[in-house]
Amino acid sequence: MQTADFIIVGAGSAGSVLAERLSASGRFSVLVLEAGGSDRRFYVQMPLGYGKTFFDPAVNWNFKAEPDPGLAGNSDHWPRGKILGGSSSINAMVWVRGAREDYDDWRDAGNPGWGYDDVLPAFKALEDNEAGPNAWRGRGGPLHVSDMRGKVHPLTRLYLEAGRQAGLPLNEDFNGRSQEGVGVYQLTTRDGRRMSAARAFLRPAMKRGNVRVETGAHVTRVLFEGRRAVGVEYEKGGRTLQARAGREVILSGGAVCSPKLLELSGVGDPAILKQHGIAVVHANANVGEHLQDHLGINYTWKARQKTLNQVLRPWWGKALVGMQYLFARSGPLSMSLNQGGGFFRTDASRPRPNVQLYFQVFSTVLPKPGERPILSPDPWPGFSIGLSNCRPASRGAIHVRSADPNDAPRIVPNAFSTNSDVAEMLDAVKYLRKLASMPALAPVIAEEVLPGPSVRSDEDLVADFRRRSGTVYHPVSTCRMGPDAATSVVDPRLKVHGLEGLRVIDASVFPSNVSGNTNAAAIMTGWKGAEIVLEDQG
Structure with missing residues (x-):
């Protein structure tokens, strides 16, 4: 012993x-x-x-x-x-x-x-x-903790400008004086390694x-x-x-x-x-x-210009970024899915931000079985803006x-089980479309892919985020x-x-x-x- x-x-x-x-x-x-x-x-x-x-x-x-039930019956x-x-x-x-x-x-x-x-x-x-x-x-x-501000994709800069146009300040450090605004996330990496x-x-x-x-x-x-x-x-x-x-x-x-x-x-x-x-x-x-737990969802758009999809999907692109990573510990493989982000208030009367943003310079609408399709993005240029609630009122149990001891526990999240969480998420997803409509981003958007332009009414938006939302871990x-x-x-x-x-x-x-x-x-x-x-x- x-x-x-x-x-x-x-x-x-x-x-x-x-x-x-x-x-x-x-x-x-x-x-x-x-x-x-x-x-x-x-x-x-x-x-x-x-x-x-x-x-x-x-x-x-x-x-x-x-x-x-709060996630349309999904597990x-x-x-x-x-x-x-x-x-x-x-x-x-x-x-x-x-x-x-x-x-x-x-x-x-x-x-x-x-x-x-x-x-x-x-x-x-x-x-x-x-x-x-x-x-x-x-x-x-x-x-x-790595400062990634000089390494992000050019499209991330357009996202930051769109946030500014939507009324959010540029925030150089979400761990500094205030969380509110848009900026580039710091990452727990060093020399291109986790x-x-x-x-x-x-x-x-x-x-x-x-x-x-x-x-x-x-x-x-x-x-x-x-x-x-x-x-x-x-x-x-x-x-x-x-x-x-x-x-x-x-x-x-x-x-x-x-x-x-x-x-x-x-x-x-x-x-x-x-x-x-x-x-x-x-x-x-x-x-x-x-x-x-925090619950998140992505809205995805098809772009008029190249995104990381065109680099990470083809075999030659994988080979290129693979060599870049192996020999220089740099490039897309040395970074996170989320390059930009931010925090905003769904209502100006709130005393502090209540929703977090995530900007991703590629899209994964078409999943690959058995794998989170980060390394196999969509065959067309795309990007996503995601969000998650910061302080949900819903409570679950484990x-x-x-x-x-070898049986997995019973996890009951009770997602979106309060009216306040549903109302907050409804306001939040509407804000994603506001960001996408800003002059910095609108010209590079060919079309909205998810949830798609047909999803407009409050009822349809709620049904969509119940169906597509999930834990952000x-x-x-x-x-x-x-x-x-x-x-x-x-x-x-x-x-x-x-x-x-x-x-x-x-x-x-x-x-x-x-x-x-x-x-x-x-x-x-x-x-x-x-x-x-x-x-x-x-």
């Missing part, structure tokens, strides 16, 4: 940071258990290669949500990283922290130490931002003698003595093994796997646990509840399907943080209410979702969480 001071379950965005920070002094031993395998794969390291990992069971849990695909680096190894690499108000909301919900002024030092400390340090950006940290949490944090930690990382280690339950977590049980290579924690067990499985593991371990709603024959160790009906809050065990799972120190020696540190603890991509906030949570753990160790 292995022993370590700290056992970290999951080598993802937060878990990788925890492993590095908790082991840095040499004072503590750390065991990291990861169900997936190595991140040293070509399509993981190549930034645009995430189209190949979107359905790949070798690196992806490939979860599937339940049929959702949404939920990719989550099953690999060193977790979802930071298969995501779109956009580095958006969220708005100041998001974190102040966390603090005001009864979580001292989690306001914007509290988390900003953590963001700055972990960053190595190519754009240079200032009041908001950090330089010299482990995680390199800068995942594994590359930035876990790989350096693995060089230390006090860190052990086991891959292919699927943790099936937390072990308790009384109300104290003392270790974990896990499966590896067909064997059932145990590991003991001298100080703490830390769950970093993310918004899907952390609540699942708590329930498998007997921590959750007694009615759900008893339904599946799981003995109750500690009752907390909040486990797996309060699920929040719970175990059975007592078998930002689930949070299923083990949410709060001061009261009656409404939350962990306290502001990230300790599981009512238990000892057990914390959850990942995106599942977010009290509410952040405005924008969640990976930056998850990495910050790992950094801040490590600080809290070390403080509590004295």
